[in-house]
Amino acid sequence: MSILGNKKLKQQEVASKMQAALAGGNEEEIKQAWVEFQESVVDDIKADFLEYQITQDKSILAQRGYRQLTTAEENYYKKFIEASKSANPQQAFAALPGTPDGIMPETIIEDVFRELVEEHPLLDKINFTYCKYLTKWILNDHTIDTAVWGELNSTITKEITSAFKIVDITQNKLSAFAAIPLDMLDLGPTFLDSYIRTVLKDALLCGLEKAIVAGTGKNQPVGLCKNVSHGVTVTGGVYPDKTKVALTSFMPKEYGKVLAKLSKTEKWTDDNSKVHGGRTRKFSSVLFICNQTDYLTKVMPASTVLTVNGTFAQNVFPFPTDVVISNELADNTAILCLPAEYFMAIGGAKEGIITYSDDYKFLEDLRYYKIKTYGAGKANDDTVALFLDITNLEEAYVYTKVKGTVESTVKGTVTTKAES
Structure with a gap:
């Protein structure tokens, strides 16, 4: 097996362990699984960096999944590194969205979602849409026939209008935490990009698949196993299971x-x-x-x-x-x-996909960041x-x-x- 294959296999094994911990719901196991996953990614990237320092061969980086960054992406990561190294990173991150290169470029997130869909069959099968920075999405309600022969009058116009609904993508938030070793900031934009995309991708995957299959509807999408019929009783925002x-x-x-x-x-x-x-x-x-x-x-x-x-x-x-x-x-x-x-829409807010966080402080040589996206998902009917x-x-x-x-x-x- 190639070095790239071994690397991916190792990350998949650690990611599977992380998913199992999330499913179990034990906070300590989840924390430990996240740390192990992120450490495995960091180790792989540092090894690639050291090899690149010797060979200076960019073709090897391309073979191992490192992207050729656009100018906007490179500038963003430089700003990110600068803010992360600041004596007051929280303040520096708060100011980031106000700078020309302070908002994560859409191309980074688009690449993450492309890989997610390509690598995971369930996401490839459903009506999965990346809405970029949009907060609302207009969707055909699929409840009535909208094609009508004859004169267009107010009644028909009203029915056509009612056949569409607006989905508020910001109603559900999917968050995860990323720990970045301070010495990793010295590796530069290309290697930081690989780490950010890998952590973001697996954080999203852990939440997305569970939501699509069995999401309760309370602060998360409504899963395929849930009863979404008209008139269904939704208690505390939680949809009941369908009758088997x-x-x-x-x-x-x-x-x-x-x-x-x-x-x-x-x-x-x-x-x-x-x-x-x-x-x-x-x-x-x-x-x-x-x-x-x-x-x-x-x-x-x-x-x-x-x-x-x-x-x-x-x-x-x-x-x-x-x-x-x-x-x-x-x-x-x-x-x-x-x-x-089944419609699933995912987007991000303009204030930033990745923000500085004080929520976790395990070790002094790590800084923690919150990865945040928004989404909504539900079957068109029961x-x-x-x-x-x-x-x-x-x-x-x-x-x-x-x-x-x-x-x-x-x-x-x-x-x-x-x-x-």
Whole structure:
């Protein structure tokens, strides 16, 4: 394996440990995991810096993921380093947004989000939008038909207007802390950029995937497993879980019945007794989300068959289905959804993505910074996703019909059935 591959593998292992700590909720374990993760990133970058000092070969840096900085990015990091080395860093950081190069360039964040989407299948599947520094986003509400033949009058205009809603991206804040060793500031903008992007990317990932799958809606996005139907009771900002739908096999008849629950938009009646929704939606594939254990013990056996030539055929579904692993889901549960119908918007505020923080002071040779972004996410309606109970998901089997034989059922193999 290449040096770059080893480096990425090591960071993934430490990041996985950090995600596990966050899921456990133990504050000390979370703190320790964050420290280990950031130390691993710092060690890798310092090693690359020392090698670069000897070789002065920029092509090696490019191979290891270091970016060629733009003028704006270079100026920003120089200002960042200057403020970080200040005797009063908090005051220096407070003044940063007022300077021409004091606001983190959008290109840095855009690169972080591009890598996030490329490296993580769940983010690549959903309707994921980076809104830059915007604080509000206009979204089609998908509740009524807006195309109308005939004369345009006030009633139609009102309906067209009501078909759009404004999403306030600043309603939910995702924060993490980054510890930067003071001696690392001497490495320069290119190496500082790599550290900032790596920490920012993994901080965002830890919060994003959990929010998309199981976010409660309270100061965070609403997850796919939550009931978002019209009239649902939301207690203290927390949305309840959907009622689980049992899935026992991927055989066409049963799987088709479950998929059909996604085929119509949610039907509901407003205060004026007007019926909305209930329209048939068209889709050519679905997304199936489960944890790693359930994939190996339930989903893989249920979607793998032994063919007549003695080989196994994997991912055998009667309807195009993409399977994505997310360990945010509990055992025996899964989500079946239309990912393009879930909207997730992430943006940042003009006061800065990274600000100086006094919240943590573990060691004197480290300075801590708060990484802050805003976001909002929610399914377009309640029929976009199903929360599944896969406790009794059966092993795959295939039916064939051969004249003159007796019907039999053998899981995982070809099965014959008499035809009269």
